[in-house]
Amino acid sequence: MINKNVAELLNAQIGHELGASQQYLAIASYFASQGLDAWGDFFFKQSDEERSHALKIVRFLLDTGTPFDFPALPSHQPHFDSALEVVEKSLSWEQEVTRSFHKMAEVALAEKDFTSFQFLQWFIEEQVEEEASIGRLVDLIRSGINLFQAEPLLSRDEH
Ligand SMILES: [Fe+2]
């Protein structure tokens, strides 16, 4: 059994990951509805990834015999004024997620919950890549490039 405080934070994070998955679906649709299919695909894949993050936590809580539930999804932003707004907000949401995982690691260590601390390392490492890949989109859009012309530049590392 893992530490109770860490378990509560992990349980809440299931909701945050599923919320991010839904948010990225809205973003993917925002792009796809404008015919920007590669931008849409980037965010549909991002949405799948967030769901897989939630499942990874679910699996860990099951494996450690930790009770949990599925939190209500936080409301997502359905409309955006520009692609720049989308990617800047996505980056700040990812930075918030990174801070959450750092906080969880801090609590896990303070509580000497080494099992959870070890589990959290994967997410801490993953967030480096998450921030970098969204950060590249921010740079791309700030360059002023036409979004259709930018589509071939959107290939992302599979992981
Ligand atoms: Fe995530």
Ligand SMILES: [Fe+2]
């Ligand atoms: Fe993410």
